[in-house]
Amino acid sequence: MASSTARAQIGVTGLAVMGSNIARNFAKHGYTVALHNRSVGKTDALLAAHGDDGDFVRTETITEFVAALEKPRRVLIMVKAGEATDAVISELADAMEPGDIIIDGGNALYTDTIRREAALRERGLNFVGAGISGGEEGALNGPSIMPGGPAESYESLGPLLESIAAQVDGTPCCTHIGPDGSGHFVKMVHNGIEYADMQLIGEAYHLFRAALDLDPKQIADIFTQWNSGDLESYLVEITAEVLNQVDAKTGKPLVDVIVDAAEQKGTGRWTVKSALDLGVPVTGIAEAVFARALSGSRGQRAAAKDLASGELAAKPTDIAQFTEDIRQALYASKVVAYAQGFDQIAAGSAEYGWNLTPGDLATIWRGGCIIRARFLNRIKEAYENDPALPSLILAPYFRSAIETAIDSWRRVVATATLLGIPVPAFASSLSYYDALRADRLPAALTQAQRDFFGAHTYERVDAAGKFHTLWSEDRSEVEAG
Ligand code: NBP
Numbered sequence: 483m484a485s486s487t488a489r490a491q492i493g494v495t496g497l498a499v500m501g502s503n504i505a506r507n508f509a510k511h512g513y514t515v516a517l518h519n520r521s522v523g524k525t526d527a528l529l530a531a532h533g534d535d536g537d538f539v540r541t542e543t544i545t546e547f548v549a550a551l552e553k554p555r556r557v558l559i560m561v562k563a564g565e566a567t568d569a570v571i572s573e574l575a576d577a578m579e580p581g582d583i584i585i586d587g588g589n590a591l592y593t594d595t596i597r598r599e600a601a602l603r604e605r606g607l608n609f610v611g612a613g614i615s616g617g618e619e620g621a622l623n624g625p626s627i628m629p630g631g632p633a634e635s636y637e638s639l640g641p642l643l644e645s646i647a648a649q650v651d652g653t654p655c656c657t658h659i660g661p662d663g664s665g666h667f668v669k670m671v672h673n674g675i676e677y678a679d680m681q682l683i684g685e686a687y688h689l690f691r692a693a694l695d696l697d698p699k700q701i702a703d704i705f706t707q708w709n710s711g712d713l714e715s716y717l718v719e720i721t722a723e724v725l726n727q728v729d730a731k732t733g734k735p736l737v738d739v740i741v742d743a744a745e746q747k748g749t750g751r752w753t754v755k756s757a758l759d760l761g762v763p764v765t766g767i768a769e770a771v772f773a774r775a776l777s778g779s780r781g782q783r784a785a786a787k788d789l790a791s792g793e794l795a796a797k798p799t800d801i802a803q804f805t806e807d808i809r810q811a812l813y814a815s816k817v818v819a820y821a822q823g824f825d826q827i828a829a830g831s832a833e834y835g836w837n838l839t840p841g842d843l844a845t846i847w848r849g850g851c852i853i854r855a856r857f858l859n860r861i862k863e864a865y866e867n868d869p870a871l872p873s874l875i876l877a878p879y880f881r882s883a884i885e886t887a888i889d890s891w892r893r894v895v896a897t898a899t900l901l902g903i904p905v906p907a908f909a910s911s912l913s914y915y916d917a918l919r920a921d922r923l924p925a926a927l928t929q930a931q932r933d934f935f936g937a938h939t940y941e942r943v944d945a946a947g948k949f950h951t952l953w954s955e956d957r958s959e960v961e962a963g
Contacts, residue, residue: 487539487549487550488549488550488551488552488553489514489539489550489552490513490514490515490516490539490550490551490552491508491513491514491515491551491552491556491642492508492513492514492515492516492551492556492557492558492642493515493516493517493518493547493548493550493551493555493556493557493558494508494515494516494517494518494557494558494560495518495519495544495547495557495558495559495560495561495570495574496519496520496559496560496561496562496566496570496588497517497518497519497524497525497528497560498519498524498560498561498562499618499621500560500587500614500618500621501519501558501560501561501587502524502528502532503618503619503621503622504558504560504587504614504621504622504625504646505517505528505538506528506532506535506536506622507621507622507623507624507646508536508642508646509535509536509537509538510535510536511536511645511646512536513536513537513642514536514537514538514539515536515537515538515539516538516539516541516547516550516551517529517538517539517540517541517547518541518542518543518544518546518547520561522542525540525541525542526540544573544574544577545577547577548574548577548578553579553581553582554581554582554583554608554638555578555579555582555583556582556583556585556638556639556642557574557578557582557583557584557585558585558587558612559571559574559584559585559586559587559588560587560588561588562588563588563589563590563591564590564594567586567588567590567594567598568598571584571586571598571602571609575602575605575607578607579606580605580606580607581606581607581608582607582608583607583608583609583610583635583638583639584602584607584608584609584610585609585610585611585612585629585631585639586598586609586610586611586612586666587612587614589613589666589669589673589747589749590611590666591666591670591752592611592663592664592666592667592670592756593663594663594666595609595611595630595662595663595665595666596662596663596834598611599611599630599631599661599662599663600662603632608631608632608634608635609631610629610630610631610632610635610636610639610665611629611630611631611662611663611665611666612627612628612629612630612631612643612665612666613627613628613629613659613665613666613668613669613670613672614626614627614628614669615628615669615672615673615847615850615851615852615853616648616850616851616852617852620648620850620851623648624646624647624648624649624655624849624850625646625647625648625655625850625851626647626648626655626656626672626846626847626849626850626851626854627643627646627647627655627656627846627850628656628659628665628666628668628669628672628843628846629643629656629658629659629665630658630659630660630661630662630663630664630665630666630667631661631662631665632661633658633661636658640656640658643656644656647846647850648849648850648851648854649849650845650848650849653845653848654846655845655846655847655848655849655850655851656846657842657845657846659836659838659842659843660831660836660837660838661834661835661836662834662836663834664830664831664834664836664838667756667827667830667834667836668827668838668843669749670749670752670753670756671753671823671826671827671830672823672843672847672851672852672853673749673750673753674749674750674752674753674754674757674764674767674823674826675767675819675820675823675853676717676750676852676853677746677749677750677753677767677770677771677774678764678766678767678769678770678816678819678822678823678907679715679717679816679819679853680717680770681766681769681770681773681774681906681907682766682770682812682815682816682819682907682908682911683705683717683718683721683812684773685812685898685904685905685906685907685908686808686809686811686812687701687721687725688903688904688905689804689808689894689898689903689905690704690805690808692901692903693797693798693804693897693898693901693903694797694798694801694804694805695797696801697735698725698726698735698737698738699725699726699735701725702721702722702723702724702725702726703722704805705718705719705721705722705725706722708809709722712813712856712857712883713809713812713813713816713855713856713857714855714856714857715853715854715855715856715857716851716852716853716854716855717852717853717855718855724736724737725737742777743777743778743780744773744774744777744778745774745778746771746774746775750767750770750771750774751771753767753771753823753826754767754768754771756826756830757826760826760829760830760833761829762822762825762826762829763822763825763914764822764823764825764826765818765822765910765911765913765914766815766818766819766822766907766910766911766914767819767822767823768910769906769907769910770907772906773904773906773907791902792902794900794901794902795897795900795901797901798897804893804894804897806890807890807891807893807894807897808890808894809890810886810887810890810891810894811887811890811891811894811895811908811912812908813883813887814883814884814887814888814890814891814911814912814915815891815907815908815911815912816857817874817875817880817883817884818875818911818914818915819907819911820857820861820874821873821874821875821880822914824840824843824861824874825873827840827843828840839865839869840861840865840869840871841861841862841864841865841866841869844858844859844861844862844864844865845858845862848862860877860879860880861874863879864877864879864880873918875915875918884915891908891912892912894908895908895909895912926940929941930951933950933951933953934951934953937950939962947961947962948961948962949961949962950962
């Protein structure tokens with residue numbers, strides 16, 4: 483019988499960087515961990531290097547792996563997202579029993595998770611799509627974990643996940659997010675926000691270099707200083723470290739010998755595609771995804787190098803003032819990017835009936851993950867004070883922060899434009915803010931045009947119902963049926 487050997491509380495299959503570090507994290511927290519990898523070499527390498535971290539059970543086949551687990555069995559899959567995940571789920575599902583729990587900790591597309599959860603539910607198995615953020619280091623020392631799936635499985639799984647997650651003020655950076663694909667959905671938006679945050683930091687850096695002629699070391703010092711204020715965050719912290727790094731081969735700043743073409747694995751693109759489907763403007767995230775795409779269009783960029791710049795303005799002379807302007811612009815644009823990300827989460831929640839709690843997400847993103855930041859405490863408070871907040875920008879704290887930043891924000895976007903320095907995320911965030919607060923938008927004209935060429939109808943400001951102008955007849959107005 484399996485009972486004599488079924489002693490592991492959790493199994494991890496897929497022992498590349500992420501899986502092996504999470505397995506070690508579980509073991510360090512006193513759990514017995516069954517180990518499995520498609521090729522046994524990775525399992526043995528992990529045991530050889532870190533077997534002393536805790537109690538591991540080495541297995542070679544899925545049958546042995548499943549037999550090593552206490553019931554209800556809990557298996558965490560950490561393989562390459564996509565087809566590999568389906569292959570592993572299929573093998574596991576055949577070997578497991580009703581009531582067992584399969585957790586996918588990979589970066590799955592949330593619609594795949596919805597599909598997988600439904601299929602496994604039919605077979606009596608619990609499937610939990612869990613977003614995990616924090617990279618290699620987080621996996622080992624405490625990631626932020628976003629598990630979706632059935633609430634019942636969280637009862638058995640929650641204590642394990644919460645114990646290995648990052649902790650902030652005694653609160654684990656892990657909570658049950660909601661049903662089926664919700665965990666992977668919020669992880670996707672988290673990554674989208676990460677794209678926006680990185681792009682905004684990149685634009686700030688670019689302005690320091692191109693508008694103020696500062697060198698990477700000087701800019702690193704500014705980011706270090708910023709990291710002790712409102713902008714305190716993992717990304718600002720590592721930006722200072724990166725900018726301080728000197729290339730051993732050339733003696734130049736490392737950032738100057740790296741090709742300026744940013745790659746992407748796809749979660750930013752997923753976020754934007756989903757936002758388009760949901761009809762939510764995530765302009766900060768979209769600009770960040772497009773900025774990476776543009777940077778990678780190396781042939782086009784080389785061909786366009788000599789395009790006219792127009793007459794460029796003089797560079798700012800008050801370096802301290804412009805530095806403060808950039809700080810304010812970064813903060814305000816960041817508020818916009820997060821506000822948009824939380825709007826997308828609310829829209830996804832409504833679309834799929836997930837009933838998500840935005841404040842919980844801000845809480846579990848405070849530690850472990852790439853977007854961890856002091857700022858998230860403020861978001862948590864904002865949603866605690868008003869769970870039905872129409873936009874994060876309207877929370878009194880952020881409203882007042884933007885009011886303080888607004889003149890600087892405008893100066894930065896205007897100056898960058900006059901100097902020919904691209905600031906797509908700063909500029910579009912400011913435009914979003916201006917559009918959101920506008921009394922009237924040109925959308926009225928859009929509606930009239932749509933009605934002109936397609937009889938799409940419009941609403942009036944002074945009467946209920948839908949109307950159509952007979953554009954190709956006598957241009958009188960009729961009420962649409
Ligand atoms: P990878 O994404 O590089 O995947 C490698 C693992 O997948 C190996 O264990 C490999 O087994 C296994 N695998 C593959 Br490839 N095809 C398989 C198949 N058909 N059947 C069974 N196993 C298969 O590993 P990672 O970078 O550790 O990431 C793991 C997951 O975590 C991914 O979904 C990733 O998106 C996600 N994630 C990564 C990070 C990060 O910072 N890297 C952060 C958050 C989430 P083998 O050894 O036999 O080839």
